[in-house]
Amino acid sequence: MAELISMHGYGIYVWSCYGITTVLVGYNILKPFFVHRKAMRILKDN
């Protein structure tokens, strides 16, 4: 497990790249998804 995280010294670089990508792409999927849900709720209520 420790070897998997450290990746022979490259872990800090590799995991930070995957972390940044996950956060940015995830935000861009989730934000419009929740905006859509909110808009649908407003449309239904009116």
Add this chain to the structure above:
Amino acid sequence: MKFKSKILNSTLGTIFRATAKYLKHDNFYVLSNKIIKILSIIVFPLIIYGLIAGLFLAPSDEVQGDGFRIIYVHVPAAFLSLFVYTNLAIFSGIYLVWRIKLFDMLAKASAEIGAVFTFIALVTGSIWGKPMWGTWWIWDARLTSELILLFLYWGYLAIRQSIPNEKSAAKIASFVAVLGIINVPIVHFSVNWWFTLHQGSTISNFTNIKIASSMAYPLVAMILSFVLLYVIIILLKVRNIVLKNKLQKLDLAGAI
């Protein structure tokens, strides 16, 4: 007149009529809901395979060690930065010629997510550069042209934000997007045209892959996943614009 009716009665005419139906915002909304559902089912296993195979199953690189695993996010993001810009220019060009509002909506959504992919490509490339080149950044032809691409995306979005008249903003931004396409071949061929620190293309076409298949398959899976994610994201964004327009008609747009 006869020529026009000949075209409309041909196979091309049938295809045109079937496609034109979806240019209406309500029809496009229904279609995008279906596409989002189908693509989400496909992208999920594909990205899981790409991540597991890229991070854990692919062997370490002889020269770069485990640091090479960054390519499974860097290369797809860099590919998407160019692919999305090409789409942005095409959508903008169509909007400029035929003034079809849907293509302007697709262009705006593409610019937003294209800027994100370009930013990811630059940041992950920079993080990769530190252990491999010994520096975070160098004014290399590939890196500089990719940075200019990010400024083109930001410029397009800044124009749309700064001009209050939506139609004028769309026209000017579309014009800038079409002009900016000149940078796409510069980014792509920069490693061939100039002596650069950045390595050449790993996959220039799918018949000439320069890495072992155990490393290449996850890379192809990740590139396909990113393309599908891009389609999902622009459809999510465009269907929200359609809904927002509906809410505006009901005077409720301020609620979201």
